[in-house]
Amino acid sequence: MSVLQNVGDIQETRNYDIFKLVKGNREINRSHVNRLKEKISRRDLKEIPITCGSADANGVYPIFDGQHRFMAKKELGKPIRFIVTKNMRADDISELNTDTSNWNQKNFLKKWVDKGLSDYIYFKIFIEEYGLDNKFSVAITLLNNSFRRERTQEEVFVNGLFKVVDKEESENTIRFINRVLTEIDSSKCKNSFFYYAILHVINHPGFDRNHFIRKVEKLSAKFKGATNSQEWVDIMDKVYNKHNQGIKKFKPIRFRDFKTNS
Template identity: 30%
Template sequence: MKTITTKVLKTSDYTQFKKILGNRKVDLNHVKRLKESISEEDLMIPIVVNEKNEVIDGQHRLQARQELQLPVYYIVVDGLGITQTQKANMTNKTWTLDDFLNTYVEMNYHHYKVYKQFKDRWQLSNSECIALLSGKLYNGNGDSQKDFQKGTFGVKDLEWANDVAMKIYQIEPYYSGFKRRSFIFAFIHALSTEGFEFDKFIQKLTYQSSKMVNCTSKSQYMRLIEDIYNYNQPQEKRIRFN
């Protein structure tokens, strides 16, 4: 059972507080906004810490007050940890997928460390990285993103994901929008289509690159890829995307 010290305590010893392992990085812009708000009117809102003085809720308020050289008000709740920190922060300033990534990497979660290496290497957005590494490509990756937030995300086939990412970058000389989300998902669909030959597509792209224009949806990109690939193809070797 959690023990709560309902009394609001006060201190100017900022060094007594600790960052809890796995908490997201401090957003300096958010700290700046808090400093401006506190300077205008100090509501003296307490931070929440556990019995180890690890900050559960209020790390941005703590830094803002420290930079303003103001005393910190705090409440102690025994037994709280990173799960409660995430919940508290999600009700205040929404956690991004990068926040969750940094949390689980710091906590030494293997799949998240692999994910970060992949993301840093290929410089793709989280949406594409999650899809490629989870292998969930066509039915939306909402469930995968929820798994990612909960810490249960798993890498399915790193070798395949790296191969697809490498092929995506081979499009760059012919299309500056090669990292657009809709294009990437259309391209992955093409690679997974029976009869589609990547080398043949690249060869045809060398003299049809002017056809590669920005589209607003995956389906439009699929029609574009189809049109480029089927140019001068015998009827029996043409592809059609479902």
């Protein structure tokens, strides 16, 4: 028969000042806090403690797991139950949450920005300035000067190894894309399928961005109804290559298939 061991004591307090949030952890999600407050008000499962690291020199415990539960209980004036772990580090939080799919790319961006990594700081500025706040995979692709989504790039981003390849080229590309979006009904186009499609077509040798802008201005109504990247490529193909009579030295381009790139 196995022997049970006491590996940690649960403590309880209403002194909320002895806790602090950990820099590099996820941002507090107010919607999540509010949902927890509703649940706790209906039924408070006091037995579920938050996990903290050892107290610092000022007697303050860093919250490693359970920051949303802490905020909800604090706002409700409920006591906080917690356990102290001596072997966990702040960096372990994201690794544990990755395994349970609780962290997303936005959480990892905050983590690496908080650690002062310059490429991530620039990434944050880039997505805010160019309207890519909810399109992390697109921004990662752009800042890698790539024209296709690659999962390995996103894994590199999560692991803190992301590097911006060429700021000027990335900024020129997103400015061009946003210029196109100003000419069309962006509410029907501003999705990842559209972004990857336009990255695909502008990567073709001989693609004339100025010609495409002029054609988009005349044929903006064509940009609708697509439900995937290939359909967007087909629309861009027609806009770019059709009705070019009278344009001197125009050279049509056969756009490659989006999936096979052939």
